[in-house]
Amino acid sequence: MADQPDTANNQPPGYEPPKVWVWDKANGGQFANINRPISGATKEATLPIGKHPIQLYSLGTPNGVKVTILLEELLAKGHPGAEYDAWLIYIGVGDQFGSDFVSINPNSKIPAMRDYSVDPVVNLFESGSMLFYLAEKFGEFLPTDVHKRAQTMNWVMWQMGSAPYVGGGLGHFYAYAPFKMQYPIDRFAMETKRQLHVLDTHLAKSQFMVGNDYTIADMAIWPWYGAIMREAYNCQEFLSVNEYPHLDRWVTEVGARPAVIRGRMVNRTFGRPETQLRERHDASDFENNREDMVLARDGKRI
Numbered sequence: 309m310a311d312q313p314d315t316a317n318n319q320p321p322g323y324e325p326p327k328v329w330v331w332d333k334a335n336g337g338q339f340a341n342i343n344r345p346i347s348g349a350t351k352e353a354t355l356p357i358g359k360h361p362i363q364l365y366s367l368g369t370p371n372g373v374k375v376t377i378l379l380e381e382l383l384a385k386g387h388p389g390a391e392y393d394a395w396l397i398y399i400g401v402g403d404q405f406g407s408d409f410v411s412i413n414p415n416s417k418i419p420a421m422r423d424y425s426v427d428p429v430v431n432l433f434e435s436g437s438m439l440f441y442l443a444e445k446f447g448e449f450l451p452t453d454v455h456k457r458a459q460t461m462n463w464v465m466w467q468m469g470s471a472p473y474v475g476g477g478l479g480h481f482y483a484y485a486p487f488k489m490q491y492p493i494d495r496f497a498m499e500t501k502r503q504l505h506v507l508d509t510h511l512a513k514s515q516f517m518v519g520n521d522y523t524i525a526d527m528a529i530w531p532w533y534g535a536i537m538r539e540a541y542n543c544q545e546f547l548s549v550n551e552y553p554h555l556d557r558w559v560t561e562v563g564a565r566p567a568v569i570r571g572r573m574v575n576r577t578f579g580r581p582e583t584q585l586r587e588r589h590d591a592s593d594f595e596n597n598r599e600d601m602v603l604a605r606d607g608k609r610i
């Protein structure tokens with residue numbers, strides 16, 4: 309038939325979706341060994357509990373970093389109730405499928421958090437929910453003025469809805485897929501550039517995401533879009549990120565904040581050792597237990 313698509317153009321050539329999809333465990337993708345089509349715990353595993361009111365179970369990816377930036381900002385503002393233990397969840401080996409973790413987050417994704425200062429304990433999952441919870445609890449970084457508050461939540465929700473196109477879309481197909489496919493790369497490069505332009509246009513008229521107020525909207529957006537502007541997926545030239553000077557200015561300004569520098573280090577397992585603090589249990593860990601120091605003291609990490 310004339311209008312029948314030519315399956316030779318499919319990727320891999322000749323591929324046609326079967327009538328019923330079945331799980332191909334070894335699909336060759338970088339995260340093939342952790343992704344599954346079902347939810348729930350795969351093993352019994354107890355989570356450690358430290359000495360602070362807030363217990364964070366996370367990893368230094370952009371979704372984890374949003375929360376550690378806010379906690380560090382709250383501590384910098386003098387809120388001792390924001391003291392926290394940040395435990396490492398290795399998603400590459402499936403820690404997110406442990407029974408305790410799943411009892412906090414049935415979605416098995418970092419970050420997960422518990423607030424023991426409330427009885428009974430409050431369980432939190434979804435980084436945006438944590439930002440909102442902590443900002444409201446401490447009365448910081450979420451304006452009370454109705455217009456500014458609405459703007460803040462607009463941008464937090466925008467980030468939560470938009471970043472999966474960047475990470476799960478562009479990042480996945482440009483950097484992680486087992487072979488390059490033009491269709492998804494074009495689609496998600498277009499969408500990522502559209503989002504970068506949204507931010508650049510907004511930041512041309514505004515110091516922060518909500519006027520002159522530094523809020524949880526900046527903390528939600530910076531870890532993702534700052535990374536895209538600087539180093540993530542090695543795609544900066546590909547996306548011509550030099551076309552976004554106002555976004556670039558904001559990325560530098562937010563990234564220079566001491567609490568942002570600290571928050572970005574927490575639970576980080578990649579990058580230069582001096583940028584990593586694998587677990588954070590005390591403010592002094594930034595001075596004593598950075599990865600470069602651990603390696604110098606204990607030798608190679610096992």
Ligand SMILES: N[C@@H](CCC(=O)N[C@@H](CS)C(=O)NCC(=O)O)C(=O)O
Binds near residue numbers: 416419433434
């Ligand atoms: N919308 C969630 C997304 C969390 C998420 O995707 N976390 C990733 C790491 S950035 C994860 O835990 N992946 C593990 C897996 O997919 O099994 C949030 O913002 O908290």
